Amino acid sequence: WFLPYPNERGTLWPNFRSPLLWDMFAISTYLLTSLVFWYIGLIPDFASIRDRIKESNWWQKTRKVVYKALSFGWVGSGRAWSHYESAVMILAGLSMPLVFSVHTIVSFDFATSVIPGWHTTIFPPYFVAGAVFSGFGMVLTLLIVMREVFNFKEYITVKHLENMAKVVTLTGSMVGLAYGTEFFIAWYSGSVFEGFTFLNRAFGPYWWSYWIMISCNVITPQLFWFKKIRTNPVLLWIISIFVNIGMWFERYVIVVTSLHRDYLPSSWDLYIMTPHETGILIGSFGLFFTLFLLYARFFPAVAMAEIKTIIKSPGAKGFGH
Known part of the structure; x- marks a missing residue:
C-alpha cells in the first residue's frame, strides 16, 4: 500500500x-x-x-x-x-506523460535496490511497455465480452479490435526483447550473482512460472501476425486471457525468484502461497468485477456524446461531427 x-x-x-x-x-x-x-x-x-x-x-x-x-x-x-x-x-x-512517469517510478521500487534481478536500468522502459501490454490485454478481455453481451458491434468494430491486437503484438515483442536483454546483461556484466539469478529463474525451482510467463507474453501474441486470428473476436479473447495470465506470472517471477535466493544462503527458502493469500487474490478479482459490473449497470458503457458526433444524420452522405 x-x-x-x-x-x-x-x-x-x-x-x-x-x-x-x-x-x-x-x-x-x-x-x-x-x-x-x-x-x-x-x-x-x-x-x-x-x-x-x-x-x-x-x-x-x-x-x-x-x-x-x-x-x-x-x-x-x-x-x-x-x-x-x-x-x-x-x-x-x-x-500521456503520466503513463510513462508512473510506471517508471514504480519500476524504481525494484531498480534502486541491490537485489540481484532487480538492480537494473532496463526496468523503466520494460515496465512502461509491460503496462501498455497488460492494459491492452485486459481491455480486450473486457471489451470483447461487453461487445457481445450489450450488442455493441456497430460501435466497437472488428477494425478496432484488430488495431488493439497490433498494439499487443508490438508491446509483447518489446517485453520479449526486455527478457532477452536481462539475460544478456547478466552475462555481459560478469556478475556471478546476476548470472545465477537469471539461470535460477529459467531452470531453478520456479522454472515453470518463468516459462509460463515466456509462453503467454512472448510466444502467444505472435499469433496476431496472422490477420485471420487478429480479426476473430473469439481467438482475440482467448489470447488476451493468456496475456493476463502471463503478466500476472511476470510479477510473480520478478518478486519471488529474486527474493527466494538472495546474497545470504541462510535466508534461502521456497515460497508457497498460503490460503490467506489465495483468498486475497480471489477477493481482488471479485472486487474488481463487482465494481465493473455495477458501473456497466448504472453508467453508460459507451460514451453516447462521442457516438453522436460521428453518426450519420438522416439524408447525409458523410458522417457528422
Whole structure:
C-alpha cells in the first residue's frame, strides 16, 4: 500500500529518498487525473440520462436528482461544448506523460535496490511497455465480452479490435526483447550473482512460472501476425486471457525468484502461497468485477456524446461531427 505512507519514522519525517514516497506522489497524481478525465467525459452522458428520465415514481425521481447533480447542470450549449472539448484535450495530453512517469517510478521500487534481478536500468522502459501490454490485454478481455453481451458491434468494430491486437503484438515483442536483454546483461556484466539469478529463474525451482510467463507474453501474441486470428473476436479473447495470465506470472517471477535466493544462503527458502493469500487474490478479482459490473449497470458503457458526433444524420452522405 502507499496510503497511509508506510514510514517507520511517522508522518512527521517522510523519507524523500524512498521509492515508496515517489510512488505515493506518482500514483496519487495519476489516479486524480484519471478520475477527472473519466468524470468529465461522462458529464454529457449524465445530462442525456437526466433528460430521458420520467418522474413516474419515487425511484425515478431519485434517479433524476442523482443524475442532475452528476451532470452539473449541463445544457449542451456551443460554449459548453467548446470548454468540454478543450478540457478533454488538456487532460488527454496530461495523461500521456503520466503513463510513462508512473510506471517508471514504480519500476524504481525494484531498480534502486541491490537485489540481484532487480538492480537494473532496463526496468523503466520494460515496465512502461509491460503496462501498455497488460492494459491492452485486459481491455480486450473486457471489451470483447461487453461487445457481445450489450450488442455493441456497430460501435466497437472488428477494425478496432484488430488495431488493439497490433498494439499487443508490438508491446509483447518489446517485453520479449526486455527478457532477452536481462539475460544478456547478466552475462555481459560478469556478475556471478546476476548470472545465477537469471539461470535460477529459467531452470531453478520456479522454472515453470518463468516459462509460463515466456509462453503467454512472448510466444502467444505472435499469433496476431496472422490477420485471420487478429480479426476473430473469439481467438482475440482467448489470447488476451493468456496475456493476463502471463503478466500476472511476470510479477510473480520478478518478486519471488529474486527474493527466494538472495546474497545470504541462510535466508534461502521456497515460497508457497498460503490460503490467506489465495483468498486475497480471489477477493481482488471479485472486487474488481463487482465494481465493473455495477458501473456497466448504472453508467453508460459507451460514451453516447462521442457516438453522436460521428453518426450519420438522416439524408447525409458523410458522417457528422
